Amino acid sequence: MTSTDLVPVNGRAAAVRRRRRAEPDIVSPTGERISASAARKLTNAVPRSSRNARASRWRSYALWCATYDWAEVEPNAVLSYLSDLGDRGHPANSIEAHFSTLRAMRAIQGEPLSDKEIKARQLVIRHRAGEEADDPLVEPGPLQADAVDLDELRLMVRTLDRTTVRGKRDAAVLLIAWWMAARASEPDRLNLRDAKITTVQIEDENGRKTAHQALIIKIRRSKADQAARGQEVRILAPADQELCPIHALRAWLHVLADDGQLTPGPLLRRIDRHGNIGAKAAGRPLKDDRRRGGITADTVNDIIKAAARAAQLTPTPSPEERAAARARQEAFAAADAARTAEEANAVLKAWRTARRAARTTVRRITGHSFRRGWIQQALAVGNPPETVALHSRHSLRSTAFDAYRREKVPWNQNPTRFLGLAA
Numbered sequence: 001m002t003s004t005d006l007v008p009v010n011g012r013a014a015a016v017r018r019r020r021r022a023e024p025d026i027v028s029p030t031g032e033r034i035s036a037s038a039a040r041k042l043t044n045a046v047p048r049s050s051r052n053a054r055a056s057r058w059r060s061y062a063l064w065c066a067t068y069d070w071a072e073v074e075p076n077a078v079l080s081y082l083s084d085l086g087d088r089g090h091p092a093n094s095i096e097a098h099f100s101t102l103r104a105m106r107a108i109q110g111e112p113l114s115d116k117e118i119k120a121r122q123l124v125i126r127h128r129a130g131e132e133a134d135d136p137l138v139e140p141g142p143l144q145a146d147a148v149d150l151d152e153l154r155l156m157v158r159t160l161d162r163t164t165v166r167g168k169r170d171a172a173v174l175l176i177a178w179w180m181a182a183r184a185s186e187p188d189r190l191n192l193r194d195a196k197i198t199t200v201q202i203e204d205e206n207g208r209k210t211a212h213q214a215l216i217i218k219i220r221r222s223k224a225d226q227a228a229r230g231q232e233v234r235i236l237a238p239a240d241q242e243l244c245p246i247h248a249l250r251a252w253l254h255v256l257a258d259d260g261q262l263t264p265g266p267l268l269r270r271i272d273r274h275g276n277i278g279a280k281a282a283g284r285p286l287k288d289d290r291r292r293g294g295i296t297a298d299t300v301n302d303i304i305k306a307a308a309r310a311a312q313l314t315p316t317p318s319p320e321e322r323a324a325a326r327a328r329q330e331a332f333a334a335a336d337a338a339r340t341a342e343e344a345n346a347v348l349k350a351w352r353t354a355r356r357a358a359r360t361t362v363r364r365i366t367g368h369s370f371r372r373g374w375i376q377q378a379l380a381v382g383n384p385p386e387t388v389a390l391h392s393r394h395s396l397r398s399t400a401f402d403a404y405r406r407e408k409v410p411w412n413q414n415p416t417r418f419l420g421l422a423a
Contacts, residue, residue: 030110049185057101068341073111078102079120086128087345089352095125138356144403145366147373152313153178154243159310165255166271170303172252173268175245177300177367180217180233181374181392184304184367185297190267192256194218197246200236213237215246222393231393266294301367308365315362327351375404 023036034042043051061081062072070077078099085095099121103113132138148156157174161167176195177187196216201209215235222231237246256262259277261269269278270293276282278293308314331351338344371392378388386396394401411417 028108030108047185053097054101054105057098058105061098061102073106073109075114076117078106078113079117079124082121082124084341084345086124086131087342087349089349089356090128091132091356092125092129095128099125135353137353138360144364145368145372146363147376148178148308148313148365148369149373149377150243152311153370153373155311155313156304156307157242159307162251165275165277168248168251168255169268169271170307171248172245173295173300173303174307174370175243175248176215176217177304178370178374179215179235179245181371181378182367183222183371184300186219186222187268187300188266188295188297189220189291190217191220192262192264192267194220195249195267197249202236213246215249219393233391233393266291268295269293270295270299297367304367304370305365308369313363314365327355372404375401379404 021035025033025035026039027033046054061078064070064081064084065072065074065077068080070080081102082095082099085098086092090098103118106113153174157171160170160174162171173187176182176190177184180186194217196218198214198216199211200214202212203209214237217233217235219231219233221229235245237244241247252268253262255277256269259280261278265278270281271277272281274282281293305314309316328351331347335344335347338347375388375392378391379385385401389396389398389401392401392404
């Protein structure tokens, strides 16, 4: 067919056969039309956890507006809501997250916030940050997971029975996650072919080359790589076999091979209480059939937390911690019974302050503890920050990477040591 075949004869328009879509088009709040397929892709381009958080923040705002007789698009409604969040004891960084979501949602609805509101919100958040800094009951700033160093990783690994199927899987999860400085959402998304064991030649200071085993992990996409360009993490096998991710991975691959599951699909697979692996295991299947039988980010988190408790790095829940759920219910019930909004906010603020103070007294180990621990340990032994950031998939300009760097003077170089008064 040539281009002339597309020219209508005698100037008449060619007949067009209209097709009906199985899914109707979607009309946006501003009246614009978009196909259901395009809308779905725009939605799914945002990670599910982010979508859920944004939806939760908007529901909270909408409920507040209905409770206090504000229109959602009314001027200063968002500003007043943010102020109430501070009065209820929400930290400044949480209020900032709410603002970002509400600002975006208002823009989507064709009712963007005014420049005056945007500037005023800085003062509201700054006021709340000052309150946090002046409160002697709480530690200011966001609550962060504590780092897990190499010695603590060893203690966690030793709690596993590595002769069992579950122990071999969990050892692979712990060791791969720590050595790759993983986000909790990264190990669960690895496919079988994303982890490659190889041998590399390393040249020493005398020019001699020595063969070393290495692990190359392909991360197809992640929180910092939404465009799915892909990133590689390269890990040299440590001399200590107990802490070697390659040794743990081989043991897990043997399990899959023995079960006839050395097949394309998730690398790390779920195990039920009967010892069934992957798609054979009982439980709720994942929504994505391509991940059928795989573990989730929650599984990674649970494995890390369970190992930390077993290694006594974190305490088992105390009676006070078990009472936290009851305290929450009591606080919200008291807030509902309060006569004024100010009384209700004071009740919730007192509860949140007490909860935050209690949480800062115990160690917190989560899926992010491994990422923090590897980065801090790699920096502590003298690795250049740019090399560490490359391994952890950070930009050197990243504020998140700065938060991992502990810019503290070593005790043996502390300037007060040279005043002649130190013991």
